[in-house]
Amino acid sequence: MAVITNEIIEKRVRLSRKWGVILGLLLGAVTAVVRVGQYSEATEMLAEGVSAQATVMEKRHWIEEGRRGRQHDRYGLTYEFSDSAGTAHTKEINTNEEFYMQVSEGGPLDIIYRSSDPAVNDTRAHYERNTSIEMHVKDILLIMAIFIAGGYVIGFLVNNKMKKMLSAQT
Numbered sequence: 001m002a003v004i005t006n007e008i009i010e011k012r013v014r015l016s017r018k019w020g021v022i023l024g025l026l027l028g029a030v031t032a033v034v035r036v037g038q039y040s041e042a043t044e045m046l047a048e049g050v051s052a053q054a055t056v057m058e059k060r061h062w063i064e065e066g067r068r069g070r071q072h073d074r075y076g077l078t079y080e081f082s083d084s085a086g087t088a089h090t091k092e093i094n095t096n097e098e099f100y101m102q103v104s105e106g107g108p109l110d111i112i113y114r115s116s117d118p119a120v121n122d123t124r125a126h127y128e129r130n131t132s133i134e135m136h137v138k139d140i141l142l143i144m145a146i147f148i149a150g151g152y153v154i155g156f157l158v159n160n161k162m163k164k165m166l167s168a169q170t
Helices: 006-048 097-102 124-130 133-169
Strands: 050-065 071-082 088-095 108-114 117-123
Touching: 006 108, 006 124, 006 133, 071 097, 071 108, 088 117, 108 124, 117 124
Parallel strands: none
Antiparallel strands: 050 071, 050 108, 071 088, 108 117
16 A cells, blocks of 8 residues: 555645646537537528428427436427428427427427528527527536536545545554
8 A cells, every 4th residue: 555645645636626627628618619619500590591480289298217216307399380492391399498388389489490401490599599608608617617616526535535544544
């Protein structure tokens, strides 16, 4: 068994914190790249997409089993619309409870589709939400904060465990 010293403990705690910061920054950067793509697509669709009114064909609500027996409410919609050529398109989407409660079966739904490929479509609300820079920044900062805080928590736990080992070896 290696001898544990205060210097070794400090080094391992610093390493844990450092990796937390590195992972936080790295995953924040990856998330930023993904979010920039979502933002660009949404901006393009709002500027160049074709607005249409779809009809909500079906609303779905179901319960998903999560880890440790937790249950999660899930919401989905199926809508149908006709493009400018008169071709019917149907799409199923997952949504949040708030949006789900705002629409009704048989009711209207504002959507936007790509004129060159009407199969690329979603709700106007979806594209508007994805142009919210504030939402993207919050997500990026949250991911970074979780991993950086995780590094500090792991450092704290390593510190406590190694201090116990240090006191046990003397």
